[in-house]
Amino acid sequence: MTTYIGTATSRVDGRAKVTGAAKYASEFNTAGLAHASVVTSTIAKGRIARIDASEALSVAGVFDVLTHQNRPPMATEDSAYKDEVAPEGSPYRPLFDDKILFSGQPVALVVAAESEIARFAASLVRVEYDKEPYVTDLYHQRDKAVALKPAENPFAPPKPRGTAEQVFAAAAVRHRGEYYVPIEHHNPMELFASTVIFEADGKLTIYDKTQGVQNVQRYVCNVLDMDSDDVRVMSPFMGGGFGSGLRPQYNVLLAALAARALKRSVQLVLTRQQMYVLGYRPAMIHQIELGANARGTLDAITHEAITVTSQYEDFHRQETGWSGLLYKSAHAKYTHKLARLDLATPSDMRAPSAAPGVYALESAMDELAAALKLDPLEFRLRCYSERDQHSDRQYSSKSLRECYRQGAEAFGWDKRTPEPRSMRDGTELVGWGMATGIWEALQVPIAVRIVLTANGHAEVSCATSDIGTGTYTIMAQVAADMLGLPLENVTIKLGDSTLPQSPVEGGSWIAASVSNGIVTTAGAICTELLRLAKQMPNSPLAAATPDEVALADGKLVNKRDASRAVSIADAMRHGGLDRTEQEKTTTFDDDGSHAHNTHSAVFAEVKVDEQLGVIRVTRVVSAVAAGRILNTKTARSQILGGVVWGIGMALHEETLVDHQFGRIMNANIAEYHVPVNADVHEIDVIFVDEPDDIVNPLGIKGLGEIGIVGVAAAIANAIYHATGKRVRDLPITLDKLMPATS
Ligand code: MOS
Numbered sequence: 001m002t003t004y005i006g007t008a009t010s011r012v013d014g015r016a017k018v019t020g021a022a023k024y025a026s027e028f029n030t031a032g033l034a035h036a037s038v039v040t041s042t043i044a045k046g047r048i049a050r051i052d053a054s055e056a057l058s059v060a061g062v063f064d065v066l067t068h069q070n071r072p073p074m075a076t077e078d079s080a081y082k083d084e085v086a087p088e089g090s091p092y093r094p095l096f097d098d099k100i101l102f103s104g105q106p107v108a109l110v111v112a113a114e115s116e117i118a119r120f121a122a123s124l125v126r127v128e129y130d131k132e133p134y135v136t137d138l139y140h141q142r143d144k145a146v147a148l149k150p151a152e153n154p155f156a157p158p159k160p161r162g163t164a165e166q167v168f169a170a171a172a173v174r175h176r177g178e179y180y181v182p183i184e185h186h187n188p189m190e191l192f193a194s195t196v197i198f199e200a201d202g203k204l205t206i207y208d209k210t211q212g213v214q215n216v217q218r219y220v221c222n223v224l225d226m227d228s229d230d231v232r233v234m235s236p237f238m239g240g241g242f243g244s245g246l247r248p249q250y251n252v253l254l255a256a257l258a259a260r261a262l263k264r265s266v267q268l269v270l271t272r273q274q275m276y277v278l279g280y281r282p283a284m285i286h287q288i289e290l291g292a293n294a295r296g297t298l299d300a301i302t303h304e305a306i307t308v309t310s311q312y313e314d315f316h317r318q319e320t321g322w323s324g325l326l327y328k329s330a331h332a333k334y335t336h337k338l339a340r341l342d343l344a345t346p347s348d349m350r351a352p353s354a355a356p357g358v359y360a361l362e363s364a365m366d367e368l369a370a371a372l373k374l375d376p377l378e379f380r381l382r383c384y385s386e387r388d389q390h391s392d393r394q395y396s397s398k399s400l401r402e403c404y405r406q407g408a409e410a411f412g413w414d415k416r417t418p419e420p421r422s423m424r425d426g427t428e429l430v431g432w433g434m435a436t437g438i439w440e441a442l443q444v445p446i447a448v449r450i451v452l453t454a455n456g457h458a459e460v461s462c463a464t465s466d467i468g469t470g471t472y473t474i475m476a477q478v479a480a481d482m483l484g485l486p487l488e489n490v491t492i493k494l495g496d497s498t499l500p501q502s503p504v505e506g507g508s509w510i511a512a513s514v515s516n517g518i519v520t521t522a523g524a525i526c527t528e529l530l531r532l533a534k535q536m537p538n539s540p541l542a543a544a545t546p547d548e549v550a551l552a553d554g555k556l557v558n559k560r561d562a563s564r565a566v567s568i569a570d571a572m573r574h575g576g577l578d579r580t581e582q583e584k585t586t587t588f589d590d591d592g593s594h595a596h597n598t599h600s601a602v603f604a605e606v607k608v609d610e611q612l613g614v615i616r617v618t619r620v621v622s623a624v625a626a627g628r629i630l631n632t633k634t635a636r637s638q639i640l641g642g643v644v645w646g647i648g649m650a651l652h653e654e655t656l657v658d659h660q661f662g663r664i665m666n667a668n669i670a671e672y673h674v675p676v677n678a679d680v681h682e683i684d685v686i687f688v689d690e691p692d693d694i695v696n697p698l699g700i701k702g703l704g705e706i707g708i709v710g711v712a713a714a715i716a717n718a719i720y721h722a723t724g725k726r727v728r729d730l731p732i733t734l735d736k737l738m739p740a741t742s
Contacts, residue, residue, distance in 0.1 A: 004477035004487055005698075008633035012492065013237070013472045022237040025209040026193035026269045033195070034063055036258055036268040037118035038251075039108035039125045040277070041100045044342045044662025045134035048098040048107055048127060056121040061113040063262055065125060066254075068095050068107075072261045073225070074253075080222040084215040085246050085348075085504055088153065089313030092278075092344065093223075094250040095257065100129065101312060102344045103663040104277040106250055111258050111266060134342035136662040138283045138308055145306045145337035148316070155318045155353075158390045162331030164289075167300035171291025175368040179288070179360035180729035183308070183655035184281040186349055187669055190239025193269040194255040203230045204259060208252045210235050211245035211465050212504030217497035219248040220256050231256075233497040241467035243348035244279045246506050276667035279347030280655060282308035284319060286360030290368045291331075298329040298368075298383045305357065306337045310345040314338060317353030323361045325390050325597075326438050327383035342662055348506060350645060351705035354439055355712070359649070359730070362435035362713030367726065375418065376434055376717065377408060388595030397692035397699075399625035400436065400599035406686050407434075407623030411603035420724035428607040428616075431722025437600035437710030441627065441701035442509035447500035448517040449583035450479070450525055454572040456554045458483050460518060461493035464502035464510050469704055470634030471510060477631060478515045478698070482522035484551035500583055508598075508702030511630060516696045517586040522551070524582040529556045532575035533566040540564040588696060596695050598626040598706045602646075604714040608722045613734035616681065617647050617715055623686040627701030632687065635703055639685045642707015648675045649708065650715035651731050673731075 016022040041048075053065035074096065075081065081091035094106050108125050112118035135141055148156045168174060190209055197205040204226070210216045210233070217233040220226065233252075238245065255268040284307040291300035305319040316338055324332030349355075369379040384401060387394055408414065416432045417423055423430035451459045460479045466472050472492045480487045493499060502514070527546045533539055533556055541549060541556065541564060550559050557565040572580065605619035620643050629635045652673035656665045666672045692699040712730060719737070720726045727736045 002481045004480050005630055006628065007631065009473060009477055009487065009631050010633065011470055011473045012476045024190050024193065024237055024239055025195055025207045025235065026191065026267065028195040028207040030197050030265045033265045033267055034111050034113065034262065035115035035118045036109050036111045036255060036266050037115065037122040038106045038254065038270065038274060039110065039122045039127065040274060041103060041105040041107050043100055043129045043131050044103040044136060046100050046129050046131040048100065049130050050128040051108060052126040053108065055124040056110055059117060059121040059124065061117040062121045063111045066095060066109040066111070066258055066261060068097050071095050071257055074257065075223045075225060083219045083247050084212065087313045087315040087345065092312060094253055102277065102310065102342060103661065104274065106254060109254050109258055111262060115269070134662045136341050136343055136657045137659045138285065138339055138341065141339040141341060142285060142306050145339040148336045148338065155316055157318065157334035157336045158321045158324065160333040164300045164302045164331040164333035167331040168289045168291035168302060171299055172294045173292045173368065173371050174289070175364055175371055176289045177364050177367055177728060179286045179363055181284050181356040181359060182730060183283045183657070184349060184649065184653045185276055185655050185672060186242040186244035186279065187672065187674060188240030188242060188244060191269055191272065192249045192251050192275055194252040195267040196255040196259040196265060198259045198263060198265045204256055206231065206233045206252060206256065208233055208235055209238060209245055210248065211241045211467050211506055213465065213495055213497040214463050214502065215504050216248045216252055220252065223253060224256060224260065235465055235495040238465060238467045242350045243352060243506060245467065246348055246504050247279070249278055272669060273667040276655065276664050278344050281349040281356065282315065282346035284308065284356055286357065288323065288360055288364040290364050292368055292372055296372050296374050296379060296382055298327055300331040301329045302333045304335040306339055308341050308343065308346060309338045310343055311340050313345040315346045319353045319357040321390070322354055322357045322438055325388065326361065326385065326436060328385040328389065351439060351709045354705065354709045355649065358438060358709050359712045362710055363716050363728065366433065366717040366720065377404060377413060380404065380436060391595065393593065393595045396594040396596050396694035397627065397690050398597065398599065399688045399690040400601065402688045403599055403601035403623040403625050406688055407601040407603050407621050410684055410686060411621040413603060420721050425607060427610055429610055429722040431606045431608065431718040431720065433714045433717025433721055434601065434603045435710040435713035435717060437602055437706055439508060439598045439706040439709055441512065441596035441598055441695055442507045443513045443588040443696060444503045444509050445585060445587045446502050446513045446517045447583060447585040448514065448521040449500045449581065450521045451579055451581045452483065452525055452568065453579045454569045454577065456485055456568055457489050458485055459491045459493060461499045462502050462514055462517065463497055463499040464494050464514050465505040466494060467505055469638060470631060471505070471514065473634055474511055474630045475514055475518060478518045479522065482519055482551065483525065484553055484555065501585065508704040511702050512696055512700040515630065515698050515700055519697055520586040521582050521584040524584050525580060526551055526556065528580050528582060529568060529571045532571040536566065536574045539566065541566055594694055596701065598701045598703065600624045600706050600710055602710040602714040604718045606715060606718040606722050608719065608737070613737040615651055615719060615732065615734065619682045620711065621684045621686065622707065623688055624703065624706055625688040625690040626703040626706055627690050627692045627695060628699040629687045630700060635687065636685045638703050639707040640683055643683050643711050644675050644680055645708045646711020647679060647715065649730060650712040654731050
């Protein structure tokens with residue numbers, strides 16, 4: 001009985017968003033709100049020798065300048081700073097002491113009556129440093145990178161199988177390649193911001209830009225030694241997160257510190273430049289070896305990744321594991337090394353590990369297909385794996401073959417001529433490339449509360465976030481269907497730490513988790529209404545069990561005989577209730593018998609100006625298998641966004657570090673290039689049917705991440721097909737291409 005699930009329902013928060021009624025963290029205000037501005041370090045490593053804030057303090061309207069010397073007390077032990085998704089190590093503690101760990105680190109906070117005054121005064125704070133030697137160049141550190149031990153943590157490389165190195169050495173057709181992915185930054189539309197309301201009783205109400213209000217709430221309580229009831233964190237709307245808001249950002253702690261120091265409300269908004277510090281996709285080097293036999297199937301895969309982390313935390317994801325998972329190969333071996341640099345700790349960024357790891361794998365697969373003289377799609381079909389290659393488990397569902405078929409057909413792949421430089425359009429070389437995408441179908445324990453009133457209105461609440469993906473909307477759709485109500489009778493509350501428990505919104509796990517959470521709680525509502533209905537005289541549901549009834553059209557109905565029904569209003573009135581409330585936690589007990597993944601097949605067309613090397617991505621077809629699609633409109637937007645980001649990853653995005661100063665050079669969206677409208681042409685999104693009654697009751701797999709995976713490789717492969725030139729370091733800028741096209 002679904003009316004809304006699976007449809008192209010427009011965003012329930014759409015009007016609020018376009019009219020400005022949906023407020024971001026920096027748009028909340030209160031009487032007497034003070035504004036803060038951060039002073040950041042100009043060196044990459046060392047100590048603060050002296051801070052002179054006297055000139056800043058003399059500016060009219062400046063209330064105070066906080067430094068590590070005069071800030072209020074904060075926790076000293078590492079554990080207090082460990083948030084829900086912190087990696088191994090000692091988290092960075094803002095304004096804690098005189099140590100400088102990376103360039104751009106906050107060293108002082110100016111608090112003033114106006115943000116312009118704070119920012120001006122911040123420019124007057126004089127800081128002297130004792131510098132120490134530092135290193136920010138991955139290539140400089142690659143030989144010192146340290147290998148992770150297998151199974152050291154959940155993100156360590158999977159166990160090897162067979163004898164990949166020996167089999168590769170003896171393989172009939174071999175490819176070995178090294179691929180580079182630079183540091184990339186998230187660049188969400190909304191800046192990091194926190195508005196901390198200092199309540200009369202000293203409690204803090206914090207509007208923060210975050211993907212996890214409860215994660216931030218616990219962090220602030222732990223670090224400032226405050227009671228759980230004294231800190232409330234809210235994030236009703238977000239202008240994009242992409243992973244940058246998974247961990248608490250330093251602005252929230254500094255604004256809270258300042259509010260406590262001054263006993264007044266404080267707002268801190270970071271500048272775009274200041275966003276280029278905490279959290280980024282780490283630079284990484286991938287070395288891949290693929291060995292095939294003369295029949296054109298894979299025998300051996302080795303994948304080594306060297307990824308960047310900071311000096312104080314061990315951030316990494318399982319960058320190598322995708323390789324041996326995706327394709328059938330009897331032998332596979334993985335190595336993951338961490339290279340420490342004097343930069344801030346990297347973070348998750350859309351499809352962490354898969355976007356860069358699969359770029360490397362799918363580039364290598366294309367190169368091996370060329371060596372085998374096989375069509376790249378045909379090669380992948382020959383290596384198709386029906387089972388999870390790591391654990392030899394069956395999939396709960398896997399419609400990748402159908403993605404290949406429908407994607408190829410929509411793209412017209414069969415008209416491709418195999419030789420590089422064999423297709424043209426006037427002065428442009430035309431290239432067609434393809435790649436596979438893969439991500440996990442994750443789900444997390446989550447609690448949902450539903451309050452249903454006798455007049456048929458429901459309020460559904462959960463502390464999850466809507467990072468812009470459409471969580472409000474899919475929650476409303478699922479609740480409306482499960483409660484048998486019109487969509488407009490459902491109100492969604494989220495992004496508030498006082499609501500029922502939710503982990504951070506990330507990893508593409510929230511849609512599946514919260515939707516099935518709504519199913520559980522709606523089931524409890526149904527059971528409660530049945531209890532009331534049974535007590536009615538001559539109840540038509542007297543003999544019904546909870547399994548036999550459902551809510552539809554404002555009534556509790558027998559699923560096999562719709563004529564036996566009791567209206568919600570009658571059941572409640574009879575029980576003397578005007579509302580019923582249920583809160584349930586849903587856990588996803590996995591018996592481990594099945595693997596759960598999402599997949600995609602990405603086909604890209606590029607046109608490359610033969611004289612100038614200018615690349616245009618003129619067409620992309622992305623065929624996605626991600627279980628049940630809750631909302632075809634918001635889902636398509638997710639994939640479109642992922643494809644656009646994949647274009648950026650392939651052609652534009654690169655955070656450049658000046659290793660002389662250990663400092664990011666292009667910390668702004670003028671010089672950090674992202675795709676603009678002129679870079680984005682035709683994008684066709686196909687959702688392949690993928691029923692799955694094993695993964696979870698609603699068969700949802702999530703799709704925040706899968707859209708970007710494979711796109712950069714498909715474009716890189718298309719560029720090779722167009723030009724005959726293989727560029728193995730991203731982004732593929734025209735200077736790297738010019739020699740081959742001239
Ligand atoms: Mo996504 S990188 O889990 O926000």
